[in-house]
Amino acid sequence: SRPAAIGPSVLAADMSRLMEESLDVERQGADYIHLDVMDGHFVPNLTFGAPVIKGLRKHTKALLDAHLMVSHPAQWVDDMAAAGVDRFTFHVEATDKVAELIAAVKAKGMGVGVALKPATPVEEVFPYCDDLDLVLIMTVEPGFGGQSFMADQMSKVKELRRRYPGLDIEVDGGLADKTIEEAARAGANLIVCGSYIFKGNKAERINLLKQAVEKY
Numbered sequence: 323s324r325p326a327a328i329g330p331s332v333l334a335a336d337m338s339r340l341m342e343e344s345l346d347v348e349r350q351g352a353d354y355i356h357l358d359v360m361d362g363h364f365v366p367n368l369t370f371g372a373p374v375i376k377g378l379r380k381h382t383k384a385l386l387d388a389h390l391m392v393s394h395p396a397q398w399v400d401d402m403a404a405a406g407v408d409r410f411t412f413h414v415e416a417t418d419k420v421a422e423l424i425a426a427v428k429a430k431g432m433g434v435g436v437a438l439k440p441a442t443p444v445e446e447v448f449p450y451c452d453d454l455d456l457v458l459i460m461t462v463e464p465g466f467g468g469q470s471f472m473a474d475q476m477s478k479v480k481e482l483r484r485r486y487p488g489l490d491i492e493v494d495g496g497l498a499d500k501t502i503e504e505a506a507r508a509g510a511n512l513i514v515c516g517s518y519i520f521k522g523n524k525a526e527r528i529n530l531l532k533q534a535v536e537k538y
């Protein structure tokens with residue numbers, strides 16, 4: 323299917339050292355950096371927004387993959403583009419103007435993804451798949467790192483992979499040595515991983531995840 327890529331989620335890093343932590347995972351083999359943007363409204367947690375990403379952008383050429391867990395994603399398209407975000411992924415649950423938002427993100431020159439919360443049926447994204455760079459299947463309830471992988475989400479990944487062999491499918495939440503095989507076998511190729519990478523030997527763990535995905 324599609325090439326494997328591993329995107330450490332800096333939510334699990336020491337965020338007072340965002341730049342150092344990002345450069346470190348890059349050196350240890352990360353393919354991209356996953357940035358969890360939370361507004362305290364769409365999810366019950368707050369992180370950072372475009373100003374912080376703009377600061378980070380000055381220090382790295384890495385692909386910056388922003389995951390917008392916000393209630394008004396359309397409001398942040400211009401700022402995220404100006405901050406240097408490469409890929410803008412928003413939640414399908416957050417807007418009733420999905421097609422318009424996809425077009426707006428592309429018009430700013432960013433890659434575009436649509437994310438689904440665990441309770442959202444995969445069918446909701448089918449009408450847009452031909453226009454998307456990626457679909458993000460959440461494997462935890464969005465809002466916090468360090469939660470358990472929801473294996474029941476793999477039926478969504480399998481169905482997407484069956485219908486769209488050329489689509490990038492990202493999974494996010496609870497990915498680790500014990501869960502990567504199942505996600506890879508289902509057809510996920512973009513792997514977001516926070517606590518597992520940051521709470522151990524980063525190079526070894528990034529490599530383990532990558533190898534597992536490359537088998538499929």
Ligand code: DX5
Binds near residue numbers: 468495516518
């Ligand atoms: C959860 C975030 C994830 C989170 C994953 O809302 O979208 O990116 O950081 O963390 P782990 O890998 O620890 O489950």
Ligand code: ZN
Binds near residue numbers: 331514
């Ligand atoms: Zn995320």
